[in-house]
Amino acid sequence: MTHVPALxxxxxxxxxxxxxxxxxxxxxxxxxxxxxxxLGPVAVTFWRFVIGAALLLAVAFLGRTASPRRLAAPRSWGMPLALGVAMAVSQVTYFAAIAETGVALATMIAMGANPLFVxxxxxxxxxxxxxxxxxxxVAAAVAGLAMLAGGPGEFSAAGVGYAVLSGATYAAVTLLSGVERGRSAPGxxxxxxxxxxxxxxxxxALADGVVPSGGDSGAAALSLAYxxxxxxxxxxxxxxxxxxxxSGTTAAVVVLLEPLVAAFIGVLLLGEHLTALxxxxxxxxxxxxxRLGRAELATGPAEEGGGRG
Incomplete structure (x- = not known):
């Protein structure tokens, strides 16, 4: 087992x-x-994973002197494969939801559905x-989801379904990450x-079209790198x-910064609109x-992680 120093x-x-x-x-x-x-949702997620994996492996390679096992291949590919597939489905459906409903609504629904499934x-x-x-x-969260999905304008049944599926599959990542915690370096x-x-x-991705085809290829390349x-x-x-x-419950509360940032960008910078409902x-x-996070904290630290992206 790889020792991971505590922060x-x-x-x-x-x-x-x-x-x-x-x-x-x-x-x-x-x-x-x-x-x-x-670029479609599959192609965007593919490039996100390729670049992310390359950067994390590069960091592990540079740190191999201090910890030679940081770059070792996993002894079992079961957990990385399960996490990879779950994250892939979560990200593809998340970007598909954005295409249907916009950034703000898709992120709030996905983030709200995640703790329900957890x-x-x-x-x-x-x-x-x-x-x-x-x-x-949980009951309040379900009511909130219904209100989010019930507004006019950018409502799309397919988009809401994609967002809920994204939250559900990332819940699988959340639960699996709790099993893996402490067994290897996070990166x-x-x-x-x-x-x-x-x-x-x-x-x-190859079938969907993996190369950006818009007019500004430079901006697309920089966006993929970011x-x-x-x-x-x-x-x-x-x-x-x-x-x-x-603890996972504390993390689940802290990463509520994600939908707040996404909503800010969607409404103020991308011209999206949310109704009062x-x-x-x-x-x-x-x-x-x-409230869910507070309730779980009151009963002791949780073993699972929270959040998504």
């Missing part, structure tokens, strides 16, 4: 916060690549029995997971490093997720 808790919280902010910019970049680069998965897999506070939080685990996911996505470097390699590396000292649903949803 101070304060630094872990900073890492998780920075990851949430970085993730919040990823949806807008993916939407730009769809419009300006004519709660259900924890009950089925680990036997955790939610108390009254948790049940009330190494994510590097091999991104590599496995990119291999799975390659045939679909997407792979900041909301992927940096954000996931920081997040899973922070989970070494920050949808804004109220978003507020109820965020309050419910926060």
């Amino acid at each position: 101070p808790v304060r630094r872990g919280l900073i890492f998780v916060s920075a990851a949430g902010i970085a993730w919040g910019t990823g949806g807008a970049v993916g939407d730009f690549l769809r419009r300006a680069g004519h 709660t259900a998965g924890s009950r089925l897999l680990f036997g955790e029995r939610p108390g009254r506070a948790v049940k009330a939080g 190494q685990t994510m590097a091999w997971s991104f590599a496995a996911g990119s291999v799975c996505l390659l045939p679909l 997407l792979g470097a900041v909301p992927t390699a940096l954000a996931y590396g920081l997040f899973f490093a922070g989970l070494g000292v920050v 949808q804004l109220a649903g978003g507020a109820l949803l965020m309050a419910a997720v926060y």
